[in-house]
Amino acid sequence: MNKDNHQGIWVYIEHTAGHVQRVGLELLHAGRELKAVTGEELTAVVIADQTGDLAEQIKSYGADRILAVDCPQCKEYSTDAYTQLLYDLICEYHPSTVLVGATENGRDFAPRVACRLKTGLTADCTALGIDEETGDVAWTRPAFGGNLMATILCSNTRPQIGTVRPGVFRAEQVGTAAQVVRLEKNLPEQSIRTRIKELVHREGTPFRIGEADVIVSGGRGMKGPENFPMLQELAELLGGVVGASRAAVDSGWIDSSHQVGQTGSTVRPRLYIACGISGAIQHLAGMSGSDQIVAINQDPDAPIFKVAHYGLVGNLFEIVPALIQEIKAMQA
Amino acid sequence: MSGFVLTKDQRDLKRLAAEFGKQVMLPAAKEYDLLGETPLEIYKQAVEIGFASVTLPAEYGGLGLDMTTQCLLTEELSRWEAGITNALGASSLASKPIMIAGSPAQKQYAVDMIQSGHLAAFGLTEPDAGSDAAALKTTAVRRDGGYVLNGRKCFITNAPYASFFVIFAKTQKNIGTHGITAFLVEADRPGVSVGRHEDKMGLRLSAAADVILENVFVPEENRLGEEGKGFVIAMKTLDASRAEVAAAAVGIAQSALDQSVEYTKNRICFGKPISKLQAVQFMLADMEIQTQAARSLVYHAAELIDNGLPYGLMCAAAKCMAGDTAMKVTTDAVQIFSGYGYMRDYPIEKLMRDAKLFQIFEGTNQIQRVVVSGALLR
Amino acid sequence: MKILVCVKQVPDTTEIKIDPVTNTLIRTGVPSIMNPFDAYAVEQALRLKEAAGGTVSVVSMGPPQAMSILTDALAMGADEAHLITDRRFGGSDTLATSYILSCAVRQLGPFDVILCGKQAIDGDTGQVGPEMAEHLGIAQVTYVSQLRPDGDRLEAVREHPDRQEILSVALPAVITVVKGEERPRFETIRGRLKANRQEIGILDREALPVEDEKIGLTGSPTKVKRTFTPERHAECVWVEGESAKDQAKALCQALSRAHVI
Numbered sequence: 012m013n014k015d016n017h018q019g020i021w022v023y024i025e026h027t028a029g030h031v032q033r034v035g036l037e038l039l040h041a042g043r044e045l046k047a048v049t050g051e052e053l054t055a056v057v058i059a060d061q062t063g064d065l066a067e068q069i070k071s072y073g074a075d076r077i078l079a080v081d082c083p084q085c086k087e088y089s090t091d092a093y094t095q096l097l098y099d100l101i102c103e104y105h106p107s108t109v110l111v112g113a114t115e116n117g118r119d120f121a122p123r124v125a126c127r128l129k130t131g132l133t134a135d136c137t138a139l140g141i142d143e144e145t146g147d148v149a150w151t152r153p154a155f156g157g158n159l160m161a162t163i164l165c166s167n168t169r170p171q172i173g174t175v176r177p178g179v180f181r182a183e184q185v186g187t188a189a190q191v192v193r194l195e196k197n198l199p200e201q202s203i204r205t206r207i208k209e210l211v212h213r214e215g216t217p218f219r220i221g222e223a224d225v226i227v228s229g230g231r232g233m234k235g236p237e238n239f240p241m242l243q244e245l246a247e248l249l250g251g252v253v254g255a256s257r258a259a260v261d262s263g264w265i266d267s268s269h270q271v272g273q274t275g276s277t278v279r280p281r282l283y284i285a286c287g288i289s290g291a292i293q294h295l296a297g298m299s300g301s302d303q304i305v306a307i308n309q310d311p312d313a314p315i316f317k318v319a320h321y322g323l324v325g326n327l328f329e330i331v332p333a334l335i336q337e338i339k340a341m342q343a
Numbered sequence: 344m345s346g347f348v349l350t351k352d353q354r355d356l357k358r359l360a361a362e363f364g365k366q367v368m369l370p371a372a373k374e375y376d377l378l379g380e381t382p383l384e385i386y387k388q389a390v391e392i393g394f395a396s397v398t399l400p401a402e403y404g405g406l407g408l409d410m411t412t413q414c415l416l417t418e419e420l421s422r423w424e425a426g427i428t429n430a431l432g433a434s435s436l437a438s439k440p441i442m443i444a445g446s447p448a449q450k451q452y453a454v455d456m457i458q459s460g461h462l463a464a465f466g467l468t469e470p471d472a473g474s475d476a477a478a479l480k481t482t483a484v485r486r487d488g489g490y491v492l493n494g495r496k497c498f499i500t501n502a503p504y505a506s507f508f509v510i511f512a513k514t515q516k517n518i519g520t521h522g523i524t525a526f527l528v529e530a531d532r533p534g535v536s537v538g539r540h541e542d543k544m545g546l547r548l549s550a551a552a553d554v555i556l557e558n559v560f561v562p563e564e565n566r567l568g569e570e571g572k573g574f575v576i577a578m579k580t581l582d583a584s585r586a587e588v589a590a591a592a593v594g595i596a597q598s599a600l601d602q603s604v605e606y607t608k609n610r611i612c613f614g615k616p617i618s619k620l621q622a623v624q625f626m627l628a629d630m631e632i633q634t635q636a637a638r639s640l641v642y643h644a645a646e647l648i649d650n651g652l653p654y655g656l657m658c659a660a661a662k663c664m665a666g667d668t669a670m671k672v673t674t675d676a677v678q679i680f681s682g683y684g685y686m687r688d689y690p691i692e693k694l695m696r697d698a699k700l701f702q703i704f705e706g707t708n709q710i711q712r713v714v715v716s717g718a719l720l721r
Numbered sequence: 722m723k724i725l726v727c728v729k730q731v732p733d734t735t736e737i738k739i740d741p742v743t744n745t746l747i748r749t750g751v752p753s754i755m756n757p758f759d760a761y762a763v764e765q766a767l768r769l770k771e772a773a774g775g776t777v778s779v780v781s782m783g784p785p786q787a788m789s790i791l792t793d794a795l796a797m798g799a800d801e802a803h804l805i806t807d808r809r810f811g812g813s814d815t816l817a818t819s820y821i822l823s824c825a826v827r828q829l830g831p832f833d834v835i836l837c838g839k840q841a842i843d844g845d846t847g848q849v850g851p852e853m854a855e856h857l858g859i860a861q862v863t864y865v866s867q868l869r870p871d872g873d874r875l876e877a878v879r880e881h882p883d884r885q886e887i888l889s890v891a892l893p894a895v896i897t898v899v900k901g902e903e904r905p906r907f908e909t910i911r912g913r914l915k916a917n918r919q920e921i922g923i924l925d926r927e928a929l930p931v932e933d934e935k936i937g938l939t940g941s942p943t944k945v946k947r948t949f950t951p952e953r954h955a956e957c958v959w960v961e962g963e964s965a966k967d968q969a970k971a972l973c974q975a976l977s978r979a980h981v982i
Contacts, residue, residue, distance in 0.1 A: 090851075090860070090861055090862075090863075091860065094855075114881075115863065115864045115879070115880070115881050115882075118847050118848075118851075118863070119851060119861070119863045119864070120851070122815070122847075122848040122850075122851035122852045122855070123851050123852070123854065123855045123861070125816070125848075125852070126816060126819065126851070126852040126855035126856060127855055129816070129942070130816075130942055131814065131816065131941075131942030131943035132815065132816075132848060132943070133943060134815075134845070134846035134847060134848050135845060135846065135847075142946065149946065152845075153845065153951070154843060154844055154845055154948075155732070155734050155737055155843055156734030156735065156737065156842055156843075156845070157951065158734065158737045158950070158951075159948055159949075159950060159951075160948065160949050160950070160951050161945050161947070161948045162945070162946045162947050162948075162949075163943050163944065163945055163946060164943070164944055164946045165942050165943050165944075166944065167942060168942040204859075204860035204890060204891040204894070205860060205862060205888050205889065205890045205891070206888065206889050207886050207887070207888055208876070208887045208888065208889055209886075209887040210884055210885070210886055210887075211884060211885040211886075211887065212883065212884045213883055213884060213885075219882065219883065249982060268882055273845070274842075281981065282976070282981050282982070291735075292737075292951075293734070293735070295951075296951065299951075302981075303976070303979065303981045305972065305976075306957075316957045317957070319957045320957065320958060321957070321958050321960050321972060321975060321976070322957040322958065322959050322960065323959075323960045323968050323972060324959070324961075325965055325968060326965065329964075329965035330965045330968055330969055332965075333964075333965045333966045333968070333969035333970075334969040334972065334973070336966075336969070337966075337969045337970055337972075337973045338973060338982070341973060341977070341982075351917060352913070352914060352917055355796075355913050355917065356910055356913060359907065359908060359910070359913060362907065363907055388907075391909065392907050392908075392909050392910060393909050393910030393911055394910070396910070396911075397910070406910055406911065406914075408910075
């Protein structure tokens, strides 16, 4: 394959209910970093039944161009339609690189697109770079539950495709507005083999721990679900949310949407407070990128202190209430 | 199996018991220990897996496995929670006299009931007849093609939940144990009632109560074996079940030992883990030695049963040794955990309470010594 | 309904530790288990069979030791099992693996439903299911927590962090499952004893009509350039004090000085 025939970095922009998902904006930032090395054009791809407003939402996030595909069969996400449309676009424009957010939908159709193109896909990346020797994208991803990192190249086929974890890059507005290229597509109805019968939204506001600014997390040391309200109070005082380790989730103390770590969400809040979390490697994989990490644990040798900026050795059942009092006093 | 070399089947089944014990039985321990009730859903789940079917004969739909496998599974289940294990064991105990002396129809009934999740109970003990079975007061009088039973059985494990009982009653007075006959009594027969749920010290996930028989009519086909053979049937039953009971006691001792080892490595005292103290190390060593010795006797007894060799003495020795060992090892575990060991928030004191019954039921350990010395001095 | 479940043998990643001296994975002594998500797929398959009738087959690709997880699936109640194993299949990435699996599916099939776990806990890619569906040219639904027959289709509940989609999918289809409410059942003693005596079919390179250029390292577009254990940064500032209150106060002051709060 002549790699030179493939040019351009693409970012697939996912959206739900008329809103662009943050991961797409984050990937535009990642795309700009790659572009800074390769000098390729950065394209955002958005597919919907009506892309008008969606294209507007992403205009200022650094893409040179937006491919906005209107297709009447795309009122809702389907594996078959989105696979076909992205595949057709790639065949038409032959980009060198395609970035897709590692969400449920991204990880649903990106492998099908890659397989249809007979090219490589690297899943769930947490770092991107350009390999100095080959000029290929160096995709770095965790494996073995975050115990091992692997850097993967796709050297002989194009495009090179990867799904990238939400929360790894920061969404960033830049001044310039992208040029919008509108395309209209149509697919045979019978080519879509799934149909959504019903959408059930979870109760309350959608809980996205990955977007929180402050996270107060509890682990096995919390001893039971009855002790989580204390974390909730601390989190609320700091304008944050409650997170949890796998141990706490597996024990049924808190819903899995709160789980931080390799099998949960990757987070990088401004402040992460780990209470009674020993710091299993799979947990560290999901939170060690946080700006400031505070760890409260009884065991001074707990691995969590290896990533913490501030370590408090002691009884969290005394320290957390004291912290709550202290912050209330500060805020008063 | 010879010694401790397990077959692949046995290894896999032991692992299954460990998974079930850890994931299902253990999490229920604390709540039901406080309640003093059997978690029947868990009991039924154990039955579905086959833990109540191990030695039931294959020709009637049971698994037909050997006593060694039964002991392995009982030990492993008991390591996680001895009370539910005891409820399973009590149903198994009730099935044994039927398998020893029952008719094909009685055997099929018992196997079908137990395998569909019904509990069963073995009714020998009475308020005035514990170790001394000849003192039974329950009577069975012949009438209209059957018998009428009257009397009171006490401390009957599973009684509150049982669908059928095996009841030992006197069909003839004044000839001692020769007047005892065994009956299969369905719990829904008129005149059968169950007394107050006993508030026990330990093994609280298996329930015990009195069984009261007031003019209970059973047809002749409910008699197990011949008239007057009841005592022999009961003794054969207890002889064979002792290995199983002993295995459960070993499981309790093992649990206490495992938890003690873990605890001593993590408990810091005088700036180092208490496992570095020789006083503690020697306690752990003794606990291990005693547990292994008890286990050796249990599997020796099981091997004798499986090979059709005389096993009475060895089963009594195993039950006595395992019961005393469980008591000793769990007491030492409480000592190692000290203050925490004594608190009900921690799982150690339960083991000690559970262990105590193993020196008492299915023949007190004094009776086991009678059996052993009797065999020596014959 | 003919149902196939793809299962993978994985190291129990919760048991993996890092050698503090060499900073490498310690793999020895780590137990091998059925990928936990695959166990949920087996459970869904058995439930589907209970609801709609049919058979449950299980297939795994891996070294001969992977036989043990196939026996585990048989002990849970699967009807038959096959192991895809050949040194020449080694080194396959997800594209090549899904290609080999799709060839096995064609050989053993046709199947109405093919179930996989959403991802394996060692590779964590979650790609093999969708790529296999693509090789086979059939429909797929990923991240499914519940599944039930729906006429000649299936109804599936697909999980997102903030919502569920209730989907209808045409058959045949590949379904990848998450850990739903229905936990994998325990095997039974009878099932285990039967499974330990059951023959497992072997599919090697000779038994499968695969094209050599599409398998192994040759057939894999992605290559691992290097692996490393993640770096752990940081000098931890120990916040000490006479009491919990003192510690809390000191922390608040430090965070406030750093403009974090």
